[in-house]
Amino acid sequence: MKMSDLPEGKLVRVDADGVPVLLWKENQQLYALAATCSHAGGPLDEGSCQDGNVTCPWHGSTFRLSDGAVVNGPAVYAQPSFAVRVRNGSIELRRLEHA
Secondary structure (H helix, E strand, O other), rough: HHHHHHOOOOOOEEOHHHOOOEEEEOOOEEEEEEEEOOOOOHHHHHHHOOOOOOOOOOOOEEEEEEOOOEEEEEOOOOOOOEEEEEEEEEEEEEEOOOO
């Protein structure tokens, strides 16, 4: 996806080599998490985003956009997160390994 095509302040679901990923752009900063909630598989792109956190619409689990950490349950596992960069105007992702 082109950086210029990603709207500011809107949760967007994209496909990255068969993996559903949630993108969020705020003040030209990009964040990327797995788009499927680690709790029960809810669609995070249909949730809400506030104060650097995304909340799942199904059960209210909240995750920090910067690293996928659980802020509020019922989820107990962090969301997989991605390193994000823009090269030649296109957004590129690399999944980060978590401990």
